Amino acid sequence: MEMKQVPDPKIINDTDVLIQMENLGICGSDVHYYTTGRIGSQIVKYPFPVGHEGAGTILKTGPAVTHVKPGDRVFVDPAMSCGQCDQCLAGRSHTCRDTKFLGCPGQAEGSLSEYIVMPEKCCFKVPDHVSLAEAAFIEPLSIGVYAVKLYGNPLAGKKIGVLGSGPIGMSVLLSALADGAERVYVTDKISQRLRVAKESGAYWTGNPDSEDIVDAILKMEPLALDVVFECCGQQDAMDQAVQLLKPGGKIMIIGIPEFDHWSISTDVIRRKELCLQNVRRQNECVQLTLDMIADGRINVKNLITHHFPFEKTRDAFDLVADYKDGVMKAVIDF
């Protein structure tokens, strides 16, 4: 990774805005590109700026911009959908066939840059009492909010599992609690992360490296769990999810594996009639997520564990890549 001086981006379309970036969260997906150069079929051609969890201040607006003005503090939704394909027209802009997602190879350069140009529709105004570092967390949090919504049933009274308590697992935990989940069982291999999960309202936490988490949870919940959110992209977690669910239960798959194929017991998922639901980023949940942070239903302050100046971006990536120092979310301050 190296820093490069590049020309400032220019407003091209009348509905574009120029944004001065203030904060950028480092995502597990950015780190996948940094350490392995790819996520599945998406392969980086260098040089390529990553980054998509950003917030900043509007500097300039195109002539047709109506919703934001210079000086506005905004969260930047990294997904630019075409608005015209069958998916967009069906209300599934997150699986748009011509999507351009910031920091995604072959789509759009990332926002790990002092200035970016975006369509105004990707800008969401942040109220004064919410910091732009918190606002940057809207991107991962909206995936948790969306996953809970996509589950399709109210979580009130439900017993749920969250396997993996990194930023996405924590986002699911906080969203599930805000939705009234009765008991949330959280697992992770990093004890500091379990501590944060516990402080944030998890009913029970456990480390699969030091105990049989399936056994432990099923002792407390003999009828098993209603839904399990797989938030770490690990085969072990998928195996645990299958065992932890009650008949008719649902696995929500959010983690990004570094391997190509899941292995799942055909016998158990058939007998229990389990449902597998993949979660692709989020759909139309940005404003709701912003509102939940703004009105205090969800607090992300203690999830932002590290700040780095822009010049130290590489150190920030190394920290996140090595899961050092109990890092949950590291944020770049421009």
Ligand SMILES: [Zn+2]
């Ligand atoms: Zn992200």
Ligand SMILES: [Zn+2]
């Ligand atoms: Zn589309």
